[in-house]
Amino acid sequence: MALGIIEPRTERKLPGTELLLDTEQTEQSQEQGGLQHGKGKKTEIILIPQPSNDPNDPLLWPTWKRETAFSVLFLNCIVFAACPGPMIAPATVALAAQLEVPIKHVAQLSGYQLLIVGALGPLVSVLAEKYGKRPQFLIASLFGVIGTGICIAGFDQSSLHASYRVLLAGRMIQGIGTTAYESLSVAAIGDMFFLHERGLRTALLVLTLASMSSFIAVVAGTMFEHLGARNLFVVLLPIQVAALVGVVGGIPEMQFRRGKMDDSRGLDVDEKNGKDGIGGEEVVPDSHESVGGTVTNSNAGATDPAVDQRRTFLQDLRVTSGTYSHDSVLKLLGSIFIHFLNPAVLWVQIVSAVLVSFFVGTAYTLAQIFTPKPYSLTVSQNGFFFTGALVGGILGVISGPLCDFIARRLARRNGGVFEAEFRIPICFVAVVVFAVGWFVFGWALDQGKVGGIGASNTVLLCSACYGMICFATSVASTGAGLYVLDAFPAHSTEIFILQMMIKNFLFYAFSSFINEFAAEKGPAHMARVFGIATLAGFTTCIPMYVFGKLNRATIVRVIKSRSE
Template sequence: MALGIIEPKGEARPPGTEYLVDTAQTSTEHQYEHSHFKHGKGKRAHIILVPQPSDDPNDPLLWPTWKREAAFAFLFFNCILFAACPGPMIAPATVALAKQLHVPVKHVAELSGYQLLIVGALGPFVSVLAQKYGKRPQFLVASFFGVIGTGICIAGFDQPTLHKSYDVLLAGRMVQGIGTTAFESLSVAAIGDMFFLHERGLRTALLVLTLACLSSFVAIIAGTTFQHLGARNLFVILLPIQMFGMAGVFFFLPESQFRRSDVATSSSPTASSAVVVPENEKASGNTITEDATTPPTPIPKRTFLQDLRLTSGTYTAIPLPKLLLSIFLHLFNPAVLWIQLVSAILVSFFVGTAYTLAQIFTPPPYSLSVAQNGFFFTGALVGGILGVSAGPLCDFTARRLARRNGGVYEAEFRIPVCGAAVVMFAVGWFVWGWALDEGKVGLGPMGVVYLCSFCYGCVCFGTSVASTSGGLYILDAFKPHATEIFILQMMIKNFLFYAFSTFVNEFAARGPGHMGRVFGTVTLCGFVACVPMYVFGKVNRVWVYRMWGRYLGEK
């Protein structure tokens, strides 16, 4: 048993169990020569690179630092523009926009709900197309439809009747949903394509920040913009920025999917071939050591213009229907059910509550304006930014536990960080319930607003930590299937978002404090699943890979 993790029977070493750190105990206990492996350089020279890169200079793991960082920068930027921005843009103005369009508040919430329904429904198709033809075409198509959807939303405010305006606006929001799907579901998997295990923590946390928490920053800006410039100008301002993001995808986000040889896919004793280090990568903290005995690779390096091609062929011979079915077969994997519980469901609580904030705080005794409703999200913004610390914390915990485990890293070492999320969720939801039910007497209306904003920030922090921990676990434990699993998570999450848009306003109207306590109770009960997931996770990994080997006809 490795630090509480039950070992499976037999000698199987599933992906997610890797030699990560050089220690004196490792060499003696596991009896293999670490010099066979490719290591980091400089301060990271003791880190074994996971996965082991190939000898192909076009391997995304071997891209020059500027190329990898530029690709990540536009991935991060476009996750904000196409995934984080559209949903919360109208959240602070839910009540005001309902009055402007002469529709019930519920119908305004459904402008976001139907958009998210489209995102969830398209998820499986984006997944199979990404597996078959790569991620770059999906990002390009998504950014194009995101721009078109925003243009339709602008046109919605120029219609002759209010009824027509609502219908066109709804159509635009649904087209925006097409632009959201790829960025929300493929981005974390793309990090696994381009970065080594020890480099993923901070970047995954930043993407979680955009997908789960930067919506708060959008809401702050949107509330003030709506109050001073009107709803139409929200989309007018967004459009040129999205066009810039679309250009960035075309020029700086090459295909990250790669057909990696089986010889160098993991840090195993047989992966002894070394790689030639590109000249512009020397002296970089991300580079790897050279082996003078290995001749230079004859594979030509692609040029910048060659990277601009729209597609790069096919990446699997598995038929599309079989790939589509495989997405739903992941529901038999307990780890997938666990991440739905600690990530998808919890994020849906956080986002679902956003549908109700204007409803709660616009009427007396709080009487917040649209701009003030936007500023309420400041707590969540701060909580989300602090939640980025989950990434480095996950990496630190992984290295520390790997050293204690004789240099061997287990994917389950990502899970203990969830303990910090449990504490913050408990504070956030239960203090929220108390403040709205009993806090007005002692704190006054504005005191309740400030306290609830703080509580919402605690929930946002917990959401960031849990989503980062869960995402890194899936990326490390089930990297070959990460795209399908993240798609499944995104699909379920967005279906939940849509479901919340149909009833959460009525739920909050019957008692927002009670709503917070219900969310808090379900959250704490759900996190109990982290214990068996940690203890039995490795046994589960062995079982899952055997099951998939049989399904795909592999030996």
């Protein structure tokens, strides 16, 4: 039993169990001979996965190319995934009055948008697996631009009824533009970066997808009050056009095919997207130093097989680089939902998708809570309420480096061997902060109702608590995301798709009832319900940590038996 993790009875090397650090024990082991290491201060870190000899391997891209692709991806997640949803959140009550519709209908402008995101997620995943990720990002960006243009046109209609319908159509098309960025972005990190490089980058993407919406809400509240609803979309449109241009020139295809071979540690490797048949990554000793500056030459005597020529910049601009899977779209689509039989996937849904839905579901009600007396917040003040969540989300970025630090410390105590379950202990930080955030939030709303601590103090305290909830959401989502990348690298895209799908379906569900629920039962009761459900959900982290490796072995055995 490695640090409380039950060891399965298998001789097969499992995905998510990797030799990460050189220790006295590992230096004496023949198993790690010839493996490549990091450079500089990271020479003790063994690269996971090991890069191939092909110069088009994304792991061997120059550092500037990988960082440029990630930077464009990060910024576009803000522009296409984080911006559209919360733009109208602070103005829920005011926009309902402007369009002469119930508050619930304004909430559904976001709800139906997110329903589209969830419904199209599996299809986008299948198309990415078959034709690559680049065309999906290009198509999403194009639809995002079109959707924003339609939203602008919605405010130019002859009647308010027509305005609402056109605006709803534009929001739904914006949802098509969101899908690829919510579905594929985190998985793309696993394509371009080694295990020890993923923590901060995953946390940054979680910041954009789960937390940056708070910054958008702060800005949008003030803009709505001074410029009007239409100009929110007018300002967004040229930014999205620039982001589309960034995708064209800055995000090459990062999907990569590897040949079938056995590496120095005896892994059976197939050609599905460069991943092995049991869900791990191919490990191929390299004989040259990476142009990206992250790989040292530790196997200079290896035989260097024939490799392809490095793609030129113009070749990188192609919409698609070919077909990456020979399976039909229907077969690939059906295979996504099989992952629901994996207990780890259900755990990820609980500690990530469900918790994020609580956070976003509460956002639907904030203007409803704080616009009436005794708080009497204006639209811009409702926007500034999200400052707490913005600060919490920014602080949540530390979850990536913290998760990497915890994993390295546990790996060192485990004789240099990394286990994917070492990503789970960070959830202890999340559950403590969640508990304080939700229950103090509920207490403050009770006090605000009776005037116990004053209206202004209630707003400030609730904003701080909402920030704590946002911070904890970022921590939990980062830990869960890194666990998926490490434990199931060959199927991470499908698992992230399922997570995104469930999350967005929950967003839509909340938009259809949460406003009435908060009005009938009270927002304080809502906060306590979310807090209790959160604590109950996190109890699953204990069996997941203890039995996670056993589950990985079971999944490997099932996949192996199916392939035979």
